[in-house]
Amino acid sequence: MQSKIQHLKSEMLAALHAAKTEEAIRETEIKYLGRSGLFNEIMKSLKDLPDEEKKTVGKAANVTKKEMEEAVSRRFISLESERLGQIAETEWLDVTVPGRKPVVGHRHLISKFIDDLEIIFGKMGFTVAEGPDVESEHYNFNQLNIPPDHPARDMQDTFWVANLPNTVLRTQTSPVQIRYMEAHKPPVRIICMGKTFRKDSDATHSPMFHQLEGLMVDEAISMANLKAIITHTLQQIFEDPSIKTRFRVSFFPFVEPGMEVDCTCPICHGEGKLPDNVPCRLCKQCGWLEIGGAGMVHPKVLKNAGYDSKKYTGFAFGFGLDRMVMIKHRINHLRLFFENDLRFIRQF
Ligand SMILES: [Zn+2]
Numbered sequence: 001m002q003s004k005i006q007h008l009k010s011e012m013l014a015a016l017h018a019a020k021t022e023e024a025i026r027e028t029e030i031k032y033l034g035r036s037g038l039f040n041e042i043m044k045s046l047k048d049l050p051d052e053e054k055k056t057v058g059k060a061a062n063v064t065k066k067e068m069e070e071a072v073s074r075r076f077i078s079l080e081s082e083r084l085g086q087i088a089e090t091e092w093l094d095v096t097v098p099g100r101k102p103v104v105g106h107r108h109l110i111s112k113f114i115d116d117l118e119i120i121f122g123k124m125g126f127t128v129a130e131g132p133d134v135e136s137e138h139y140n141f142n143q144l145n146i147p148p149d150h151p152a153r154d155m156q157d158t159f160w161v162a163n164l165p166n167t168v169l170r171t172q173t174s175p176v177q178i179r180y181m182e183a184h185k186p187p188v189r190i191i192c193m194g195k196t197f198r199k200d201s202d203a204t205h206s207p208m209f210h211q212l213e214g215l216m217v218d219e220a221i222s223m224a225n226l227k228a229i230i231t232h233t234l235q236q237i238f239e240d241p242s243i244k245t246r247f248r249v250s251f252f253p254f255v256e257p258g259m260e261v262d263c264t265c266p267i268c269h270g271e272g273k274l275p276d277n278v279p280c281r282l283c284k285q286c287g288w289l290e291i292g293g294a295g296m297v298h299p300k301v302l303k304n305a306g307y308d309s310k311k312y313t314g315f316a317f318g319f320g321l322d323r324m325v326m327i328k329h330r331i332n333h334l335r336l337f338f339e340n341d342l343r344f345i346r347q348f
Contacts (some may be wrong), residue, residue, distance in 0.1 A: 001049070001057055004042050005064050008032065012068055016075045017171075025079065067346055069322045106146060110210060113325045116192050117212060120236045121191045124229065126214065131176035131188040137166040139175035141306045142255040157199035159207075169197035173213035174254060177297075177316060180215070181305030185216035186312050193321060206334050210321035217297065217307065217314030226294060226315035230261060234291065237324060238266040246288065255295025255316060263289045266327065282327065289327060292319035300339045 010030040019025045032038050046058055107115070118128055131139075146153060161167040176192040192213040201207050207268045214233075216225065227245065235243045252258040264270035265283035272285040279285045294317035299309035322334055329348065331337075336344050 001042065001045060002060055005039070005061055007292070008038055008042065009064055009068055013071055016071055019075065020079070022076065022079065023305065025072065025075050033065065033068060033072070037067070048166070083183045087345070108337075109325055109329065110322065112348070113321065113328075114210075117191065117193060117321075120233060121214070124189075124232070126189045126191050126216075127232045129176050129180045130194065131170070131173070131179050131192065133170060133195055134161060134168040135168055135175050137168060139178050140168050140170050140172070143178040143301070144172075144174050145298050145300045145304075146253045150253060159197050159199060171194055171198050172318060173211040174318065176213065176216045178301070181217070181302075181307060186307060186314075187216075189216050189218075190214070199299065204334055206322075206338060208338070209334070211317045212292075212324070213316070214318075215297070215314060215316045217302070217312050219312060221296075221313045221315060223296065223315070226317070229315075230294060230317055231263075234263045238263075238328060240266050240269075242269055244270065247294070250291050250293060250295075252295055254298050254301050255293075256298045258293065258295035261291045261294050261317065261319075263291050265289050267330070282330075282343055291324070292317060294318070 012028065014024060015028045015031075017120060019028050034040075043061060046054060046061070049057060075203070111140060115301045117238070121128075141147070141150070158171050159169040161169065173192045173194055173196060176194075180190055180192075181188060183252060192211075192215075194210065195208055197208055198205075199207060207278060214329075216229065227247065231243070231245045234245060235241050242264070243266060247259040248262065248343055250258050250260045265272075266289075267282045268274055268280035268287060270287040271280070272287040273279055280287075283289050294315065297314040297316050302309040302312060302314070322337060322343045325331065327335065
């Protein structure tokens with residue numbers, strides 16, 4: 001009988017080894033060790049043995065049964081580790097590999113510059129005003145002292161909007177001055193920055209470009225205020241306290257007097273040449289750069305906005321914003337800003 005049990009045990013071990021699923025192991029367990037399994041089948045003949053043998057055989061049979069039960073448990077465990085081994089082969093993950101850095105974009109150079117200007121002017125008490133890109137002839141020209149027959153309209157090659165009478169893409173940010181003054185009483189201290197449009201397109205001109213516009217109106221505002229604000233602003237923009245400004249008489253219909261604004265070249269510091277006598281290409285060796293236009297607000301413009309031009313005076317200025325970014329970052333071509341070539345944009 002003992003040999004029968006030993007035989008049964010080895011048969012079950014082989015079956016367990018062949019069982020590749022939990023279900024198969026469980027079936028094997030039931031077949032051999034279940035209530036009406038093969039083991040109990042053999043044990044039925046125990047009662048036919050003489051009493052002496054019954055004891056020893058029974059004891060040995062129990063030991064073997066325990067071994068068989070343990071074999072079943074071990075098989076369950078080994079099957080689980082086989083399964084995990086397979087997962088490790090197919091779904092492995094090396095937690096020590098450095099992570100892949102997601103690509104994060106950043107603001108465009110022009111947008112960043114606009115933010116910087118807000119800070120520079122914010123410290124001087126200026127707030128930011130905004131107006132529409134698609135503007136009426138009334139605000140873009142008439143209210144700025146540029147009537148329909150005025151030659152200044154030809155100076156600014158205007159995009160007229162088809163099918164919308166008297167509507168243009170704004171040629172300057174100046175209409176925002178009028179809109180703001182109509183809605184606010186003096187004192188006024190605003191800047192306006194944004195897109196402007198003219199039919200210009202060559203190496204140094206783009207049909208869309210950006211302007212920075214400033215307006216300050218109060219009692220007793222003079223040219224001295226204009227010069228101080230503009231000089232300080234340019235020193236802040238180019239991060240160079242040695243920047244000097246000069247003002248040349250010019251004509252803009254919405255100011256009187258009007259002037260062109262120049263500043264010393266931030267690269268050669270007004271010398272026209274770099275160390276070792278290398279000629280400065282940015283200012284073409286003259287030491288000065290044209291930056292924009294400015295002037296005292298024309299009394300007619302103040303009146304158009306409903307201000308008392310006897311009581312209030314003010315100044316306004318308009319700078320080419322793109323050009324200032326080009327100077328600051330030594331960029332040669334205006335088009336680079338708008339071509340969306342990532343190799344250019346990522347440099348800043
Ligand atoms: Zn220079």
